[in-house]
Amino acid sequence: MMAGLLLARAGIETLVLEKHKDFLRDFRGDTVHPSTLEVIHELGLLDDFLKRPHQEVHQIRGRIGGTEVTVADFSHTPTHCHFVAFMPQWDFLNFLAEHARRYPTFQLKMEADVTGLLEENGRVTGIRANTPQGELTVQAGLVIGADGRQSAIRAAAHLEVQDLGSPIDVLWMRLTRKPADPPQSLGYFNFGRALVLLNRDEYWQCGLVIRKGEFDEIRAKGMPRFRQDVARIAPFLADRVDEIQDWSQIKLLTVRVDRLRQWWRPGLLCIGDSAHAMSPVGGVGINLAIQDAVAAANILTGPLKAGTLSIEHLRAVQRRRTFPTKVTQQIQVLIQEHVLKRVLGEDKPVVAPWPLRLFNTFPVLRRIPARLIGVGVRPEHVRTPRAT
Numbered sequence: 001m002m003a004g005l006l007l008a009r010a011g012i013e014t015l016v017l018e019k020h021k022d023f024l025r026d027f028r029g030d031t032v033h034p035s036t037l038e039v040i041h042e043l044g045l046l047d048d049f050l051k052r053p054h055q056e057v058h059q060i061r062g063r064i065g066g067t068e069v070t071v072a073d074f075s076h077t078p079t080h081c082h083f084v085a086f087m088p089q090w091d092f093l094n095f096l097a098e099h100a101r102r103y104p105t106f107q108l109k110m111e112a113d114v115t116g117l118l119e120e121n122g123r124v125t126g127i128r129a130n131t132p133q134g135e136l137t138v139q140a141g142l143v144i145g146a147d148g149r150q151s152a153i154r155a156a157a158h159l160e161v162q163d164l165g166s167p168i169d170v171l172w173m174r175l176t177r178k179p180a181d182p183p184q185s186l187g188y189f190n191f192g193r194a195l196v197l198l199n200r201d202e203y204w205q206c207g208l209v210i211r212k213g214e215f216d217e218i219r220a221k222g223m224p225r226f227r228q229d230v231a232r233i234a235p236f237l238a239d240r241v242d243e244i245q246d247w248s249q250i251k252l253l254t255v256r257v258d259r260l261r262q263w264w265r266p267g268l269l270c271i272g273d274s275a276h277a278m279s280p281v282g283g284v285g286i287n288l289a290i291q292d293a294v295a296a297a298n299i300l301t302g303p304l305k306a307g308t309l310s311i312e313h314l315r316a317v318q319r320r321r322t323f324p325t326k327v328t329q330q331i332q333v334l335i336q337e338h339v340l341k342r343v344l345g346e347d348k349p350v351v352a353p354w355p356l357r358l359f360n361t362f363p364v365l366r367r368i369p370a371r372l373i374g375v376g377v378r379p380e381h382v383r384t385p386r387a388t
């Protein structure tokens with residue numbers, strides 16, 4: 001959506017295809033980081049964005065065993081906004097779509113499920129999609145695959161995937177939020193579990209991190225044990241875990257971390273999770289996808305307008321975004337392997353390790369994760385013109 005907005009804004013005919021009929025699905029993160037807010041500011045849309053319902057989270061805290069640790073403090077990020085905005089991703093996508101629609105060059109087609117690529121002499125020339133009205137084919141000067149971690153486009157293009165492995169999955173469920181609850185989203189680590197709570201006003205969106213493949217084991221132990229586990233990690237939820245009556249209320253989200261060796265083919269470029277599926281660790285995947293979109297628009301707008309697009313331009317996008325992708329994924333894999341795997345391994349009370357407790361003793365340290373999470377490596381800035 002961001003790539004579509006930027007290209008249409010620069011005067012390029014752009015069509016965004018989305019397979020669902022709305023963006024109302026809850027299996028997405030809610031985080032809009034300072035780097036993304038900076039892009040929104042550069043587009044002149046920040047005031048409007050901040051008028052929409054959202055929460056501003058200035059610090060990220062976690063409860064590790066009995067100790068609360070503040071691990072990131074965004075007050076010094078070199079950006080206009082010194083906070084992470086929590087906004088359900090459907091509201092964020094609707095916001096972007098609303099602004100993109102102001103450009104006559106932008107079109108959004110919902111319920112268009114891309115199933116394959118059109119090709120001529122080894123060059124991708126468009127896509128094929130299923131719609132309620134039947135099959136749709138679209139010819140395009142460039143196809144951008146931004147269809148997430150189960151990308152149909154990357155599969156159809158036979159792009160080689162490097163799997164970096166992930167030892168975790170996430171169970172996704174809702175529990176009522178009550179007025180006396182903690183106001184902000186928080187992570188809890190204890191008794192062999194990690195639980196992340198996203199504040200969505202009237203309910204908590206809960207993400208329970210489990211060992212990959214452990215869901216069958218959890219189900220076999222039964223629902224009462226599962227509820228007890230959740231209440232043990234976050235005791236304030238004990239009075240409502242009974243709301244989970246059935247396993248169908250719990251969705252298993254499979255986590256994968258991988259990236260393409262080559263993000264492009266002539267006529268095609270993959271960005272975001274389609275090029276590099278991100279772990280939920282650090283909640284940075286959305287923002288990395290947006291940074292890819294900004295870089296792609298910066299590099300491709302000129303050649304697309306001039307009709308001179310070549311594989312050199314597509315290669316340039318990959319070259320620009322590979323370093324931030326590799327660094328971020330490496331940190332995610334490190335945390336998955338050395339922190340989460342260890343926490344998830346042992347069903348006993350956790351004690352916050354001393355390096356983490358240093359964040360409470362020396363608050364200045366919180367600026368480092370804030371910078372990595374909030375801004376990331378090689379932040380992108382909007383360089384594309386706005387067509388008159």
Ligand SMILES: Cc1cc2nc3c(=O)[nH]c(=O)nc-3n(C[C@H](O)[C@H](O)[C@H](O)COP(=O)(O)OP(=O)(O)OC[C@H]3O[C@@H](n4cnc5c(N)ncnc54)[C@H](O)[C@@H]3O)c2cc1C
Pocket residue numbers: 017018019020028029030031112113114115146147148149150151152153170207253254255256271272273274277278279280282283284285286287289
């Ligand atoms: C459990 C979990 C929690 C996460 N939490 C966070 C978080 O809090 N913050 C964060 O920054 N990141 C989080 N991430 C990572 C984040 O979700 C991704 O990195 C990010 O969504 C990637 O954005 P994207 O636009 O590339 O893909 P997506 O957000 O997956 O968007 C892809 C879009 O393409 C559409 N689509 C898919 N297939 C087709 C098709 N064939 N035809 C047409 N349309 C199609 C989809 O419906 C979707 O709208 C989480 C990941 C997981 C697994």
